[in-house]
Amino acid sequence: MDEVLVAEDVRRAYGDTVALDGVSLSATAGEVLALVGPNGAGKTTLVRALTGTTDAEGRVELFGESPTAVERDRIGLLPQSFAPHERLTARELVTYYAGLYDETRDVERVLADVGLAETADTAYENLSGGQKRRTCVATALINDPDLLFLDEPTTGIDPAGRQSLWDLLEGLADRGVTIVVTTHYMEEARRLADRVGLLSEGRLVALDDPETLIADHGGDSQLLVEGTFDEGTPDAIDYPARTALRNGTLVVYGVRPESIGNVVDELDAAGVGYDSLTWTEPDLEAVYLELTGTGVGSGGEPRADEVAAGGAR
Numbered sequence: 001m002d003e004v005l006v007a008e009d010v011r012r013a014y015g016d017t018v019a020l021d022g023v024s025l026s027a028t029a030g031e032v033l034a035l036v037g038p039n040g041a042g043k044t045t046l047v048r049a050l051t052g053t054t055d056a057e058g059r060v061e062l063f064g065e066s067p068t069a070v071e072r073d074r075i076g077l078l079p080q081s082f083a084p085h086e087r088l089t090a091r092e093l094v095t096y097y098a099g100l101y102d103e104t105r106d107v108e109r110v111l112a113d114v115g116l117a118e119t120a121d122t123a124y125e126n127l128s129g130g131q132k133r134r135t136c137v138a139t140a141l142i143n144d145p146d147l148l149f150l151d152e153p154t155t156g157i158d159p160a161g162r163q164s165l166w167d168l169l170e171g172l173a174d175r176g177v178t179i180v181v182t183t184h185y186m187e188e189a190r191r192l193a194d195r196v197g198l199l200s201e202g203r204l205v206a207l208d209d210p211e212t213l214i215a216d217h218g219g220d221s222q223l224l225v226e227g228t229f230d231e232g233t234p235d236a237i238d239y240p241a242r243t244a245l246r247n248g249t250l251v252v253y254g255v256r257p258e259s260i261g262n263v264v265d266e267l268d269a270a271g272v273g274y275d276s277l278t279w280t281e282p283d284l285e286a287v288y289l290e291l292t293g294t295g296v297g298s299g300g301e302p303r304a305d306e307v308a309a310g311g312a313r
């Protein structure tokens with residue numbers, strides 16, 4: 001398969017801070033690769049190393065050339081920090097970026113694709129956070145790139161806007177565009193990516209398709225029982241699966257949906273009252289926790305409570 005992107009042993013340090021500690025990966029045409037990790041894991045530095053916007057050790061090739069040698073039109077980049085001129089409208093901004101390339105897509109089509117057709121004449125400073133981010137995405141799409149890097153494109157975008165952006169990116173990938181996207185939303189990575197790379201402290205701890213990652217490292221499904229329990233409660237329940245208290249929640253591991261009734265019977269038999277039951281499948285968050293000992297959390301910050309949960313396993 002033709003590799004559009006190859007990176008080998010990429011390293012980058014800022015003084016004593018090791019931002020990238022030997023990352024190797026590749027991507028093929030039409031592949032969506034998601035890079036996931038909490039704040040400080042190295043996602044932005046990796047995107048910058050892959051696009052040649054920061055110096056890094058190791059080998060990076062895009063279309064068989066060094067990032068700075070590749071024809072500019074072929075690459076689209078949405079940096080994490082991107083602050084366009086506030087007084088220009090969305091249409092003016094996208095038109096401005098179109099002027100930087102010899103050949104571009106139609107400005108109106110790109111604005112429509114990112115859902116800004118109705119707000120194209122609003123000054124950037126008056127757009128909502130999500131509309132601003134979508135304007136930025138549009139500037140990365142205007143040159144009709146073959147390889148697109150998006151550093152946290154959906155941050156600040158509401159669920160409906162995220163959904164439509166995902167649909168847009170899937171359409172691009174179907175047309176053969178390779179997409180490298182960073183996110184700290186695990187579900188976004190699972191939904192969008194052909195392969196997910198889990199970054200922790202500058203290292204790529206796993207890179208595979210999300211369902212394989214979950215099957216290999218996600219562990220058991222769990223039944224979460226909310227209520228008021230004491231330390232002896234897990235032992236009072238006569239159920240074959242492992243049961244533990246985690247931050248006040250009674251967790252029964254390895255429960256299949258069809259067995260939830262059996263757990264309820266055991267809780268009743270043991271005289272354990274509860275407020276609610278929630279059944280959860282293993283997900284990428286569980287994979288990350290298993291492989292790194294820490295969680296990512298919805299805001300990208302490491303989840304201390306999940307460190308404790310990891311210890312309880």
Ligand SMILES: Nc1ncnc2c1ncn2[C@@H]1O[C@H](COP(=O)(O)OP(=O)(O)OP(=O)(O)O)[C@@H](O)[C@H]1O
Binds near residue numbers: 014038039044045080
């Ligand atoms: N220009 C810089 N100067 C000094 N240190 C930096 C610089 N850029 C990144 N770092 C450090 O490198 C490490 C990786 O940062 P990076 O921004 O790549 O992480 P990230 O995963 O993108 O985080 P976030 O989700 O917060 O954007 C962090 O410890 C960060 O403080």
